[in-house]
Amino acid sequence: MLAVEVRGVEKRFGPVRALAGVSLEVPRGEFFGLLGPNGAGKTTLISALGGLVIPDAGCLAVMGHDVARDFRAARRAVGIVPQEIVFDPFFTVRETLEIQSGYFGLRANGAWIDELIERLGLVAKAHANMRSLSGGMKRRVMVAQALVHRPPVIVLDEPTAGVDVELRQALWSFVRGLNESGSTILLTTHYLEEAQQLCSRIAMMKDGRIVALDSTARLLADFSQRVLRVKLEGSELPASLAETATRDAAGAWRIPIADVAHVEEALRALRAAGVTVASLEVAEPELEEVFVKIMHREEVEPA
Amino acid sequence: MSGLPTLLYKEVLRFWKVSFQTVAAPVLTTLLYLLVFAHALAGRVEALPGVSYVQFLIPGLAMMSMLQNSFANSSSSLIQSKITGNIVFILLPPLSAAEIFLAYLGAAMVRGLVVGIGVFAATLWLVPLPVPNPLWVLAFGLAGCGMLGTMGIIAGIWSEKFDQLAAFQNFLVMPLTFLAGVFYSIHSLPPFWQAVSRLNPFFYVIDGFRYGFFGRSDMPPLQSLAFATAAFAALSWLTLRLLRRGYKLRH
Numbered sequence: 001m002l003a004v005e006v007r008g009v010e011k012r013f014g015p016v017r018a019l020a021g022v023s024l025e026v027p028r029g030e031f032f033g034l035l036g037p038n039g040a041g042k043t044t045l046i047s048a049l050g051g052l053v054i055p056d057a058g059c060l061a062v063m064g065h066d067v068a069r070d071f072r073a074a075r076r077a078v079g080i081v082p083q084e085i086v087f088d089p090f091f092t093v094r095e096t097l098e099i100q101s102g103y104f105g106l107r108a109n110g111a112w113i114d115e116l117i118e119r120l121g122l123v124a125k126a127h128a129n130m131r132s133l134s135g136g137m138k139r140r141v142m143v144a145q146a147l148v149h150r151p152p153v154i155v156l157d158e159p160t161a162g163v164d165v166e167l168r169q170a171l172w173s174f175v176r177g178l179n180e181s182g183s184t185i186l187l188t189t190h191y192l193e194e195a196q197q198l199c200s201r202i203a204m205m206k207d208g209r210i211v212a213l214d215s216t217a218r219l220l221a222d223f224s225q226r227v228l229r230v231k232l233e234g235s236e237l238p239a240s241l242a243e244t245a246t247r248d249a250a251g252a253w254r255i256p257i258a259d260v261a262h263v264e265e266a267l268r269a270l271r272a273a274g275v276t277v278a279s280l281e282v283a284e285p286e287l288e289e290v291f292v293k294i295m296h297r298e299e300v301e302p303a
Numbered sequence: 304m305s306g307l308p309t310l311l312y313k314e315v316l317r318f319w320k321v322s323f324q325t326v327a328a329p330v331l332t333t334l335l336y337l338l339v340f341a342h343a344l345a346g347r348v349e350a351l352p353g354v355s356y357v358q359f360l361i362p363g364l365a366m367m368s369m370l371q372n373s374f375a376n377s378s379s380s381l382i383q384s385k386i387t388g389n390i391v392f393i394l395l396p397p398l399s400a401a402e403i404f405l406a407y408l409g410a411a412m413v414r415g416l417v418v419g420i421g422v423f424a425a426t427l428w429l430v431p432l433p434v435p436n437p438l439w440v441l442a443f444g445l446a447g448c449g450m451l452g453t454m455g456i457i458a459g460i461w462s463e464k465f466d467q468l469a470a471f472q473n474f475l476v477m478p479l480t481f482l483a484g485v486f487y488s489i490h491s492l493p494p495f496w497q498a499v500s501r502l503n504p505f506f507y508v509i510d511g512f513r514y515g516f517f518g519r520s521d522m523p524p525l526q527s528l529a530f531a532t533a534a535f536a537a538l539s540w541l542t543l544r545l546l547r548r549g550y551k552l553r554h
Contacts, residue, residue: 013554050394051394051395051553052394052395052553053553054553054554071397072397075395075397076397082391084388086388086389086391087387088384088392089387090316090320091316095316099309100396101309102306102308102309102310102312102313103306103310103393103396103397105304105305105397149396
């Protein structure tokens with residue numbers, strides 16, 4: 001059964017084509033990443049999933065429930081953490097969660113609310129007014145609000161934007177735990193290392209379209225490779241290596257290597273040339289490289 | 304179970320937490336109106352034969368503040384939620400258009416009625432007022448608060464800025480309440496303005512409400528109730544349509 005199903009969704013905001021025909025399937029239990037530059041349409045797509053945006057064409061379903069026709073079941077099945085920090089200044093943390101729970105028709109939900117407060121590190125702030133909380137704490141409350149009805153599908157829209165390291169780590173271990181216990185996670189982020197570590201499958205969006213959709217491993221294998229990263233002190237790279245090497249922003253050379261033998265070869269060439277090596281490391285394939293390549297490819301030859 | 308009771312509870316709690324501003328202040332304002340107008344006009348105006356001007360004024364002023372506070376409750380709650388963005392917490396749960404409508408309407412009516420009760424509680428020991436027809440008082444109280452609570456929802460949905468909401472309030476709600484016969488009987492007006500007053504739905508609520516106290520009114524109360532209910536029903540239908548379409552809420 002599919003957790004999320006998106007079929008030919010189109011959405012226009014005036015002259016802007018926010019979604020230009022998006023189709024997507026996320027199976028149950030997956031940790032799915034939705035990546036793309038600002039304005040690619042990620043948030044619009046997520047909003048359409050939650051019924052905040054009404055598409056011009058196409059349909060969306062959560063756990064098999066159409067978000068328009070069967071909106072009650074669809075909305076019960078999904079918990080969305082919006083990107084912007086928003087809160088109701090009239091209430092405390094606990095009141096906020098009890099009220100949110102009540103909107104879903106859940107009255108006796110105290111035990112789960114306590115657990116959420118506990119697991120998200122909000123115990124000390126449970127009776128504090130929302131206004132008095134720091135941005136990070138408000139973000140935690142928003143995560144708790146999205147989970148208050150125990151949705152099988154959890155959508156996090158850039159949850160770590162502007163969040164400190166400690167919260168980021170706590171949040172990821174929490175979300176990973178939810179995924180391990182069977183929840184489907186749909187995540188958007190600009191931190192590509194996070195996506196690479198967490199997501200088993202990734203879609204990349206640009207200008208309202210999906211421009212790449214594959215397992216993370218496959219994307220890495222296709223668009224990135226292991227390189228020998230060498231920084232030289234004032235000397236040039238030997239001609240035999242310069243053919244395939246590229247230079248990164250820090251001025252280091254990136255020499256593609258297929259296997260260990262290739263590393264040996266490269267080192268031998270460096271020694272033979274008598275260059276002074278300032279630093280040297282083997283860099284694993286990076287999603288960032290995949291991302292840059294795919295986005296660039298789209299600019300060169302728009303599909 | 305439905306999320307309606309919780310949304311209603313939250314909307315009531317929202318104004319109750321700031322009840323100095325949302326209940327006590329309008330009661331005080333109404334008392335000031337009463338003191339000033341009663342002092343300035345007592346003896347000079349006889350709106351209804353055999354009824355002192357102060358007595359005449361109380362139901363009208365009470366209804367005026369009930370109408371304004373019902374409007375203020377739903378409209379300010381919606382615009383604040385829209386501007387701060389926390390409206391998403393209401394749009395994401397499985398609440399239908401009707402449930403959202405009834406919750407905002409219910410809270411607006413509660414606020415209007417609480418303010419009305421406050422005004423009477425504060426004035427009755429100053430100026431005793433008979434209530435020969437409490438059912439008419441209740442019926443028009445509900446119809447008036449319902450009508451304005453619904454208008455508040457429309458204004459809150461339509462406005463994108465506080466400025467637009469203020470315009471709605473100052474250029475529509477205020478003139479309609481002031482010209483609805485709060486301070487005078489429309490029979491004292493020239494025929495043209497009498498006819499204009501009869502186009503104002505607020506007039507019927509105030510006139511009928513007053514009937515509950517004095518057993519006399521400019522219009523037959525049943526006719527007023529029919530007009531008021533029709534206006535309330537038409538506004539409710541419009542509001543439900545807007546909510547179903549997601550007008551300015553779901554993009």
